[in-house]
Amino acid sequence: MAQYPDLKKAGLKATAPRLRVLEVLHHSKGHHLTADEIYQRLVESGEVVGLATVYRVLTQFEEAKLVRRHHFEGGHSVFELDTGAHHDHMVCMETGRVIEFVNSDIERIQRDIASSHGYELVDHHFVLYVRPKQTEE
């Protein structure tokens, strides 16, 4: 079983529900799950973890910087492991697929924009909504 030293570092006990939520996230790298999807996967695995606990644990993980929470269009939150490597997202509107990317020009430009307005950049949220190229139509 993998070790999760980050949990202890964050002052969180290494309980079964927390380890299981981390496992699901690890197995879904790059997939961006909702709290309910994580809950469903746990149920399917025969693991009994309350939905409320999933939410609680995700919030704790977010505070501990283990997880990132995003608000894509649609209202509900999606979660992914916070690997520390910054990236932005591209969401395919037809398949729902999420592609991660990094673009240094954008990273630089947004700093310049904030700066030119007298602000400093704290964070940003950049999502491209796309669809497969199609010549017809």
Place this chain on the structure above:
Amino acid sequence: MAQYPDLKKAGLKATAPRLRVLEVLHHSKGHHLTADEIYQRLVESGEVVGLATVYRVLTQFEEAKLVRRHHFEGGHSVFELDTGAHHDHMVCMETGRVIEFVNSDIERIQRDIASSHGYELVDHHFVLYVRPKQTEE
């Protein structure tokens, strides 16, 4: 009373609640209100419009491209008049102030990014979370 030909163009009758919601949005250009804030302003003006109607009207306006809906961090939706002029947003995390901006480089780069992954850009959501520049700290 101003004319709102866009309403009829969208197949929506020019009813009092719709005109009032449009007025509030016009008077709040660049402010980005939640449905409840719009409702509150109507109540304060002595106008009686149900909250459900505000939501219904905003959804209709969104479909009619009269209004844009954004999901900033925090879960709830905010609305602004859709002037047709595209822009992105910068949100000050200390004051909540929202600044609009346009950057042609970013507009171009995001098309390139989508394209290089085999997609075409449909829409995007770009928000900078910033705070006033401060030398101290």
Place this chain on the structure above:
DNA sequence: ATGCCTGCAAAGCTTTTGCAGATGC
């Protein structure tokens, strides 16, 4: 006149919270 609109209240969803019992350390 009639079909679209509105208000109210109730329902729906996602997310949070209170509490008693359970568990990690």
Place this chain on the structure above:
DNA sequence: GCATCTGCAAAAGCTTTGCAGGCAT
């Protein structure tokens, strides 16, 4: 052993919907 954690159920937002009456055209 004790503080932290979990599950359940209830509550709490925000948003949508059903329905009976009202209004624009």
